[in-house]
Amino acid sequence: MVSHSGAFGTLTMANHELPVHMETVxxxxxxxxxxxxxxxxLTNVAFGDVEVLAV
Numbered sequence: 650m651v652s653h654s655g656a657f658g659t660l661t662m663a664n665h666e667l668p669v670h671m672e673t674v675x676x677x678x679x680x681x682x683x684x685x686x687x688x689x690x691l692t693n694v695a696f697g698d699v700e701v702l703a704v
Contacts, residue, residue, distance in 0.1 A: 650676070650678070651675070652690070653691075653694070654673040654692070654694070655672075655696075656671055658694060658697045659698045660676060661698065678703075
């Protein structure tokens with residue numbers, strides 16, 4: 650799960666881009682509800698992009 654707050658930019662997660670304009674966006678992975686391990690990422694960025702990569 651990624652919870653991203655930003656003034657202007659883009660959140661990219663799992664090849665899905667969400668534009669962010671003065672808002673908070675929450676994005677879940679496809680298997681978040683059934684996964685045995687979960688990661689919760691919180692970000693706050695005034696200007697710029699955030700990209701979440703799975704390793």
